Amino acid sequence: MEKSAHLEAKNLSVSYGANQAISGLSLRIPDNSITVIIGPSGCGKTTLLKSFNRLLDLGDNVQVTGEVLVDGENIYSPTADVPGLRKRMGLLAQRPCPLPMSIYDNVAFGPRLHGLRSKKDIDLLVRRELAEASLWDEVKDRLHEPATRLSVGQQQRLCLARGLAVRPEVILGDEPTSALDPVSSKKIEEKFLALRSIYTIVLVTHILRQAKRLADYIVFMFNGRIVEHGPAKEFFENPKEDLSREYISGVIS
Amino acid sequence: MNARHRYKADTLFHILLNTGVVIFCIVFATMIVTITMKGSMHLTVELVTQVPSDMYFNGGPGGVLNAIVGSIMLATGASILASTFAVPIVLYLRVYLGKRSFFASAIRFLMDILWGIPTIVYGAVSVIILYGMKASLLAGIVIVGIIEIPVLARALDEVAQLVPAELLEASYSLGATRGQTAFKVLFRELLPGFISAFLLAFGRGIGDAAAVLLVAGFSDSIPGSLLEPAATLPVSIFFQIQTPFPVVQERAYATGFVLMIIILCVSLLSRLFYSRFSRYQVNK
Amino acid sequence: MILSVVMVILVPALMLWILGSSSAGLFADKGFAAIVFGETWKPLSGRFGLFPFIAGSTVVTLLAMALAFPVSLCVAIYLSEYASKRVTAILRPLVDLLAGLPSVLYGMWGLLFVVPFIRDAAAPFFGLASTGLSIISAAMVLGLMVLPVLVQICSEVFRSVPAAMREAAFSLGATKAEVVLRVVCKKSLAGILAANILAFGRAFGETIAVMMVLGFSVRVPDSLFGSGATLPSLLANAYGEMSSHPLYEKALMTAAMILLVVIILFNGLSRFVMTRLRRGME
Numbered sequence: 001m002e003k004s005a006h007l008e009a010k011n012l013s014v015s016y017g018a019n020q021a022i023s024g025l026s027l028r029i030p031d032n033s034i035t036v037i038i039g040p041s042g043c044g045k046t047t048l049l050k051s052f053n054r055l056l057d058l059g060d061n062v063q064v065t066g067e068v069l070v071d072g073e074n075i076y077s078p079t080a081d082v083p084g085l086r087k088r089m090g091l092l093a094q095r096p097c098p099l100p101m102s103i104y105d106n107v108a109f110g111p112r113l114h115g116l117r118s119k120k121d122i123d124l125l126v127r128r129e130l131a132e133a134s135l136w137d138e139v140k141d142r143l144h145e146p147a148t149r150l151s152v153g154q155q156q157r158l159c160l161a162r163g164l165a166v167r168p169e170v171i172l173g174d175e176p177t178s179a180l181d182p183v184s185s186k187k188i189e190e191k192f193l194a195l196r197s198i199y200t201i202v203l204v205t206h207i208l209r210q211a212k213r214l215a216d217y218i219v220f221m222f223n224g225r226i227v228e229h230g231p232a233k234e235f236f237e238n239p240k241e242d243l244s245r246e247y248i249s250g251v252i253s
Numbered sequence: 254m255n256a257r258h259r260y261k262a263d264t265l266f267h268i269l270l271n272t273g274v275v276i277f278c279i280v281f282a283t284m285i286v287t288i289t290m291k292g293s294m295h296l297t298v299e300l301v302t303q304v305p306s307d308m309y310f311n312g313g314p315g316g317v318l319n320a321i322v323g324s325i326m327l328a329t330g331a332s333i334l335a336s337t338f339a340v341p342i343v344l345y346l347r348v349y350l351g352k353r354s355f356f357a358s359a360i361r362f363l364m365d366i367l368w369g370i371p372t373i374v375y376g377a378v379s380v381i382i383l384y385g386m387k388a389s390l391l392a393g394i395v396i397v398g399i400i401e402i403p404v405l406a407r408a409l410d411e412v413a414q415l416v417p418a419e420l421l422e423a424s425y426s427l428g429a430t431r432g433q434t435a436f437k438v439l440f441r442e443l444l445p446g447f448i449s450a451f452l453l454a455f456g457r458g459i460g461d462a463a464a465v466l467l468v469a470g471f472s473d474s475i476p477g478s479l480l481e482p483a484a485t486l487p488v489s490i491f492f493q494i495q496t497p498f499p500v501v502q503e504r505a506y507a508t509g510f511v512l513m514i515i516i517l518c519v520s521l522l523s524r525l526f527y528s529r530f531s532r533y534q535v536n537k
Numbered sequence: 538m539i540l541s542v543v544m545v546i547l548v549p550a551l552m553l554w555i556l557g558s559s560s561a562g563l564f565a566d567k568g569f570a571a572i573v574f575g576e577t578w579k580p581l582s583g584r585f586g587l588f589p590f591i592a593g594s595t596v597v598t599l600l601a602m603a604l605a606f607p608v609s610l611c612v613a614i615y616l617s618e619y620a621s622k623r624v625t626a627i628l629r630p631l632v633d634l635l636a637g638l639p640s641v642l643y644g645m646w647g648l649l650f651v652v653p654f655i656r657d658a659a660a661p662f663f664g665l666a667s668t669g670l671s672i673i674s675a676a677m678v679l680g681l682m683v684l685p686v687l688v689q690i691c692s693e694v695f696r697s698v699p700a701a702m703r704e705a706a707f708s709l710g711a712t713k714a715e716v717v718l719r720v721v722c723k724k725s726l727a728g729i730l731a732a733n734i735l736a737f738g739r740a741f742g743e744t745i746a747v748m749m750v751l752g753f754s755v756r757v758p759d760s761l762f763g764s765g766a767t768l769p770s771l772l773a774n775a776y777g778e779m780s781s782h783p784l785y786e787k788a789l790m791t792a793a794m795i796l797l798v799v800i801i802l803f804n805g806l807s808r809f810v811m812t813r814l815r816r817g818m819e
Contacts, residue, residue, distance in 0.1 A: 277611075367548060376772070
């Protein structure tokens with residue numbers, strides 16, 4: 001991959017107790033583009049994604065060896081600033097999870113943590129991010145209602161607005177539309193396409209068609225290793241590995 | 254920098270939590286350790302094998318066998334009594350009523366209230382009802398039995414919720430009625446869970462002092478019949494500890510130690526049966 | 538089977554009826570305010586002011602909750618958010634075990650530790666004399682009794698907060714303390730409140746442990762280091778003398794009635810908080 005990399009994994013291995021999820025994986029994620037990680041369930045793609053923002057730390061009995069570099073710094077070094085790192089990585093989870101507060105407070109949560117105080121600034125920020133996520137018009141009259149009153153599709157857009165509010169550098173998406181109806185899915189996908197010029201986006205999905213629609217680069221994983229990676233067009237039209245061919249044609253899924 | 258501020262607060266919070274946990278552990282440790290030490294120090298064979306003599310509470314010879322036997326008799330009878338009511342209720346809740354039934358929530362709410370009613374109130378009401386009648390073992394069994402019903406029922410209910418619906422459905426599809434399913438299938442399935450709940454209720458029953466004080470009275474001898482008053486361990490401890498004689502007070506601690514051991518054994522057994530139950534369950 | 542269900546309904550109903558009619562009789566005779574707010578308790582002269590007992594119970598219970606609440610919260614948060622699997626495997630069953638210990642044992646601890654401490658260290662520190670049998674001793678013992686149950690319920694409430702919510706907050710760059718306080722605790726607010734309300738109701742009716750360290754002095758509590766009396770201790774102390782004065786018995790039943798009403802009220806309030814407040818948040 002020719003472009004420079006914000007995000008890079010070097011010889012990464014992750015295991016949950018006796019279960020090896022990822023072995024010796026190295027990868028450079030190119031900037032300002034959408035990289036989609038695909039593979040059958042259990043291949044380690046979500047584990048890989050979660051290793052990028054150290055969300056793996058929250059699990060039990062997780063062992064990580066190797067390095068993950070963000071802007072050249074290894075985030076797994078013992079002196080790493082973990083909350084600061086996580087701020088630079090926005091995560092959009094599979095099932096939207098609004099925080100137990102109002103729509104307004106959800107979006108403002110991150111910025112408030114990091115020091116934003118003035119009400120005027122927060123108002124502006126909330127408005128801007130909700131507009132970015134194509135949610136403003138739908139919620140502008142009920143900003144202070146609990147976020148759980150929104151529909152699932154709206155909640156996911158809220159989570160996107162919330163994640164963008166902290167100005168990350170990288171957006172990580174763990175099957176971000178799998179819980180949504182087609183209309184909401186489409187809106188989120190359009191958002192990703194629009195954002196790619198500003199952010200580096202890494203998505204995990206099991207929907208091949210979605211990968212085809214969105215990806216600039218593809219990373220195909222199987223059994224904790226990368227089978228093949230490269231520009232999307234090349235991967236889909238001319239896969240180099242047999243396994244890739246089988247996956248694309250649906251023989252394995 | 255703002256971030257450093259937050260990280261310091263994070264550490265401070267963690268320290269605060271640890272302090273709370275340490276306080277918790279230390280305080281309870283002092284309780285268990287002192288009762289064990291003081292209790293075992295003054296525990297004699299005499300204490301657990303003899304009944305109190307006339308002068309026992311003034312420092313004379315004797316032991317608390319009356320209370321040990323009385324407690325066991327009372328708690329056993331009470332738990333059995335409680336079972337005869339609690340088991341049908343729980344079976345009824347599981348087999349006849351759905352999970353969203355209003356009636357079921359009402360019953361559970363009533364159970365919660367029954368559980369929360371102070372045992373002294375049970376005792377006071379019983380004194381009214383049994384007006385004129387002497388304190389007796391039977392009265393104690395009945396009252397503590399009633400007190401134990403919600404304890405047993407709640408523990409059994411939790412276990413009954415774990416039984417998968419497929420089991421009941423299988424029974425119905427073999428042609429069993431709801432009643433047969435309840436008593437023959439569900440109860441069989443629940444058996445280790447029932448024993449666990451029974452032991453839990455037994456533990457509660459044996460530890461109660463307020464109600465038995467009023468209703469079972471006290472006696473220096475082992476009750477010979479159901480109509481005689483009965484001594485129980487908590488009441489015995491209570492009386493012994495109130496005396497001004499250090500000898501008797503020491504015996505109170507020893508009695509307390511005996512009670513604690515009984516409760517701990519019963520609790521551990523209860524856990525054992527509970528894990529036996531959940532081990533053979535099909536995980537959903 | 539139906540019989541059993543009927544029993545469950547019958548018992549509280551019967552209690553309410555028996556106690557209610559006694560109380561009603563007493564109120565009719567002496568007046569509600571004179572009983573509930575009356576400060577003089579001299580049964581032999583027909584004065585049945587229950588206020589000293591009501592006040593005693595309330596003060597001791599409130600103090601006990603004030604002591605137990607912060608500690609229980611710390612332990613519950615620790616258990617659900619910070620403790621490793623190994624620690625949890627030991628601590629959680631331990632808390633369950635402690636919840637089953639009989640009240641006499643707590644009373645014993647009180648006599649061994651708290652009473653001497655108050656008598657020999659705390660009271661003199663403030664320049665006061667105390668036998669150790671005091672309001673503050675009772676509050677400490679009661680507070681300890683309530684701790685395991687509070688920890689059990691609160692840690693369950695915390696555990697029910699979905700992991701995804703914590704992950705979302707962490708992903709925004711929050712520290713652990715911020716996640717716990719601003720997200721987990723916030724989501725659990727209704728549950729924690731309900732648990733404490735429930736615990737208060739139960740603690741209000743505790744008899745033996747409180748009796749052992751409070752002493753029995755019928756007066757409105759005026760000093761932390763002084764003695765007092767609670768509604769349950771009134772009932773326990775009076776059991777031998779039930780049949781001396783007809784109204785006396787009614788007065789005791791009224792005291793029991795108050796206890797019954799308190800538990801029903803607080804149970805109901807606890808449920809209400811659980812369902813309504815939670816719905817209000819969603």
